[in-house]
Amino acid sequence: NAGVTQTPKFRVLKTGQSMTLLCAQDMNHEYMYWYRQDPGMGLRLIHYSVGEGTTAKGEVPDGYNVSRLKKQNFLLGLESAAPSQTSVYFCASSYKRGYQETQYFGPGTRLLVL
Amino acid sequence: AQTVTQSQPEMSVQEAETVTLSCTYDTSESDYYLFWYKQPPSRQMILVIRQEAYKQQNATENRFSVNFQKAAKSFSLKISDSQLGDAAMYFCAYRFNSGGSNYKLTFGKGTLLTVNP
Numbered sequence: 143n144a145g146v147t148q149t150p151k152f153r154v155l156k157t158g159q160s161m162t163l164l165c166a167q168d169m170n171h172e173y174m175y176w177y178r179q180d181p182g183m184g185l186r187l188i189h190y191s192v193g194e195g196t197t198a199k200g201e202v203p204d205g206y207n208v209s210r211l212k213k214q215n216f217l218l219g220l221e222s223a224a225p226s227q228t229s230v231y232f233c234a235s236s237y238k239r240g241y242q243e244t245q246y247f248g249p250g251t252r253l254l255v256l
Numbered sequence: 257a258q259t260v261t262q263s264q265p266e267m268s269v270q271e272a273e274t275v276t277l278s279c280t281y282d283t284s285e286s287d288y289y290l291f292w293y294k295q296p297p298s299r300q301m302i303l304v305i306r307q308e309a310y311k312q313q314n315a316t317e318n319r320f321s322v323n324f325q326k327a328a329k330s331f332s333l334k335i336s337d338s339q340l341g342d343a344a345m346y347f348c349a350y351r352f353n354s355g356g357s358n359y360k361l362t363f364g365k366g367t368l369l370t371v372n373p
Contacts, residue, residue, distance in 0.1 A: 183361025184347055247301035
């Protein structure tokens with residue numbers, strides 16, 4: 143049971159380039175999330191998904207797109223990277239049992255945009 | 257909008273001693289969850305402890321316990337018998353229990369805990 147995994151671990155992009163971050167979970171969780179973490183700040187929600195084929199905007203969605211074609215995967219896309227998107231990106235997933243829900247996080251992807 | 261405030265950017269503790277990390281939050285809701293996450297240098301976010309707002313009893317997990325004061329909107333984390341492996345950034349987080357599809361976690365800015373041998 144690998145939990146939540148993220149690919150790649152680290153990436154350097156030039157301004158204007160595009161890339162996709164992959165998140166995979168093997169816990170059969172319904173819900174998945176993408177966060178970004180910047181220095182001196184807590185994590186902020188970019189987009190989330192409550193099920194296969196559904197996505198929704200979070201707190202800071204601009205400049206990102208997401209897709210959830212398979213239940214176990216949640217993709218985060220940057221169409222035209224900007225230096226402001228330099229950050230550490232975390233994926234999380236959760237399963238709702240009644241009113242209980244705990245989010246489990248992946249190891250993070252460090253992205254540097256030059 | 258809900259906000260989470262951690263007023264201590266950094267804390268330090270001697271090994272084997274006890275330390276308390278503070279967290280306050282602002283919400284108009286009555287049904288919610290509160291969490292403490294630990295982020296060691298590896299950057300992995302690890303759940304430390306969870307508290308359900310409708311439960312009056314404070315949550316405990318081994319050496320970790322919370323002091324949940326709902327009226328004061330305070331949620332502090334106490335680490336007893338501190339160990340070198342406890343050194344990390346600690347984040348307090350809030351989630352409103354809407355019963356719908358809003359599962360957003362709101363995080364504080366974190367407290368960096370140093371454990372001195």
